Amino acid sequence: MDTTRNAVLEAWMTEHAYSSNSLADAVNLAVERLTGRPGGLDGSSIRGWKAGRVTWPKSATRKALEDISGLTAIALGFVPRGRVLSTPAPPQQQEDPDMKRRTLVGGIAAAAATVAVPGTSSPRRIGMSDVDRLQKRFAELIASDHRHGGQLGIEQRAAALANEALNLQNTHSATERVRSSLYASAAAFRSSAMWAAIDGRRFDDAKVHMREAQALAEMSGDQAIKFRIWSHAGTMYRHMGRPAEAIAANDVARNLRITRRDPLFACLGHARQAATYGLTGDNMAVRRALGCARDAFDHADQSLSRPMWMTAARDGAEFETLALAAHLRLGNFEQAETHAHRSLTLLRPQMQRDRAINTTRLAAAQLGQGDVELAIVTAMKVPSDVATQHARVTRMLQDFGAALRTTASSRTLVETWTEHAAVRGITA
Structure with a gap:
């Protein structure tokens, strides 16, 4: 059996910092996304690919690898069954390792282009x-x-x-x-x-x-996009009510190099961690994280170019939004109301989803302070289309209604909100 090593795959793995085990994990996850069942690869499977013992992986595995790499299986050095695998010329003994790596990586791109556009010698x-x-x-x-x-x-x-x-x-x-x-x-x-x-x-x-x-x-x-993904992961686990995993994901984001280079990323990382600490009921941790976030914001260079998804962070609206969420969760309703008003002032007009969420949070903060009538007036300001079409806003307004019915002493006010909610289609 021909077991010529797959040097192209090895070069691609080196280029993208994949070990055999980490690539196996990535492919298994991609297989799960494709088929609904996790893949069964381990480090030895990948070593078999590199050694040439497996020249053409199974179809689902092959597709998963192609999705991860953005290259076809052939471009990664695999050979379909029935084709002859040519043996590359052996390298010179004194070959420069860096030169060898550049040559192999260049070969990946060339192979991808040739395979992707059959019959052409110069793809676009x-x-x-x-x-x-x-x-x-x-x-x-x-x-x-x-x-x-x-x-x-x-x-x-x-x-x-x-x-x-x-x-x-x-x-x-x-x-x-x-x-x-x-x-x-x-x-x-x-x-x-x-x-x-x-x-x-x-x-x-x-x-x-x-x-x-x-x-x-x-x-x-890309450090910025890594930060965004891990921060989103922290938010996801927070919304799922899993604070330990949310804190861990936020820690990954906060420890990326970009937070040391750009204080605005550090600000966002600390503020999102504060919102998670609110879920744990740790008042001191929330205040400490918000203090770190404020200090980082004050040191951020506003003239720097940043990704467009950082707009609310640059404006300070994101800090106020996350401080609002943290204090509301802790039951610090007066502080929550203060941050709510600040966030609504800073949010840009086009940020309709965030405005609706923070308006609902403001109503909850007012209700928590006993300002029932004002809270109802505030909640009624949420636009109908957002209230009914956005799952998170709908859920928050339903929670507001439940809290109102539990705490309000005026039956008339409760009925006012109930009728309004029914017309909007947001009753529980």
């Missing part, structure tokens, strides 16, 4: 202009999320755009820089799909998107 080369085009689509997606949030259509569109970015990898040649940028774009789209699923309380779907986004982010090496 993609460049940063193609990446810029994807970034414009990402901007449109973020804008849609700010207006609507949580919608299944946004999730599906984001996932489709992630696949489009990966397809460019498969069908065109590109420099290493462009390929890294495409992986970052795919990770960004997938993280938006993840966020839409979280916002719509479709947590099982969110976890699938998270795993895919994490794999793509690792291949891109």
